[in-house]
Amino acid sequence: MPGTFLLAGGELPDAFEVNVRGHMELPQATIELHDYNFGQPQRARFESSRSFLDLALSHRPGTPRGSYAGPPGRSGQPLGDVIFIPANHGLQSEWGAGRQSSVCCAFGDLAPGGPDDWTPDWLDASLDVRSSFVHNAMLRLANELETPGFGSELMAEALCLQISVELARYFRGSKARLNEAQCRLRPAELRKIEEILERPGKPASISELAAECGFSSRHFFRVFRATTGMTLSEFAGNRKIERAKALLSARKPAIKEIAWLCGFETAAAFSAAFRRATSLTPRAYRAALIG
The missing domain is CATH 2.60.120.10 (Jelly Rolls)
Structure with a gap:
């Protein structure tokens, strides 16, 4: 050397x-x-x-x-x-x-x-x-x-x-x-967070999401809001509803399955969140799209 x-x-x-x-x-x-x-x-x-x-x-x-x-x-x-x-x-x-x-x-x-x-x-x-x-x-x-x-x-x-x-x-x-x-997430980091949020089943914890970016939970909150203009809960809620809308544009899967795929613990919780966001129940939204 x-x-x-x-x-x-x-x-x-x-x-x-x-x-x-x-x-x-x-x-x-x-x-x-x-x-x-x-x-x-x-x-x-x-x-x-x-x-x-x-x-x-x-x-x-x-x-x-x-x-x-x-x-x-x-x-x-x-x-x-x-x-x-x-x-x-x-x-x-x-x-x-x-x-x-x-x-x-x-x-x-x-x-x-x-x-x-x-x-x-x-x-x-x-x-x-x-x-x-x-x-x-x-x-x-x-x-x-x-x-x-x-x-x-x-x-x-x-x-x-x-x-x-x-x-x-x-x-x-x-x-x-x-x-x-x-103090902003890189595009690749934000995509990774989106992928995790869209996984079916129980949603990831704040500490798990922060660890993916190498941040403390407190710093992750600040960086995430600076990047997206939303809190994590607002962002996750919007992503869930948008994905649910896409799935409801076809006759299948069943609404109960869509609730699980979008990260809601129950069909009732999904229906309530969807109605708050759109003023329609999931069933009414699907019927309006495909009859």
């Missing part, structure tokens, strides 16, 4: 291989290009006295998740292409077997924030930094490492300074803007 491995201060998992194919030491930052080979699914904890910024140049294998709290192995929330690990905060993460490449920057005094600045919301946001400026600047750093040219170190220093300022703005900027960018 040539070069210096920045993550050596962490607790490295088993079956972990890394090749450092680029290294640059700057006065206030260290930058490296890493090629990883994970021989099996991984769990690891990383903490450093320096802040780290990582851009995945290739897909992170498996379903990578991370958390700054809880025991080893806690699922946490999904990791984005760009993650920022503040100094003196332990990140517990897990991911799958496979290969991955990253460009990693360890900051010195340039790093934004400090141990007392990081609220739980900002720590959550650091696991998926959605800044096109930071993403593109990290790509330029990777290019300076891969194909160094005249003034590469000066260029890298300038990029690191800009990244540091942009990160400070990103995390310290308008809370409303950050909530808009960070």
